[in-house]
Amino acid sequence: MTEVLAVFRSRSQAIDCNARLKSMGVPSSIINTPREANIGCGLSVKIPLNTLERVKVILRKLNYSAFYGYYRMQNDYGRTIFGKLG
Numbered sequence: 001m002t003e004v005l006a007v008f009r010s011r012s013q014a015i016d017c018n019a020r021l022k023s024m025g026v027p028s029s030i031i032n033t034p035r036e037a038n039i040g041c042g043l044s045v046k047i048p049l050n051t052l053e054r055v056k057v058i059l060r061k062l063n064y065s066a067f068y069g070y071y072r073m074q075n076d077y078g079r080t081i082f083g084k085l086g
Helices: 010-023 049-061
Strands: 002-008 029-032 042-046 067-076 081-082
Touching: 002 010, 002 049, 010 029, 010 042, 010 049, 042 049, 049 067
Parallel strands: none
Antiparallel strands: 002 042, 002 067, 029 042, 067 081
16 A cells, blocks of 8 residues: 655644645645654655645645655555655
8 A cells, every 4th residue: 555645844834734635635644754754753644645745735825835745655465665755
């Protein structure tokens, strides 16, 4: 299963983003940012891959100063593959 992380450098902005996405009907949750990212505050917002384009539009409008970027997180046979999205 492939999911997307919206990574932030601010815990409060990550929490605010999650709350706003949920209020707009986007399924999201707060998770610890994987160590492989080597960035951020330790919290990311996890969203399903099929909502990525909608989330991009929403986050662009919200203009979070601490937003770092989108990362793909894929679980394959017990291994987690993690990488930055274009």
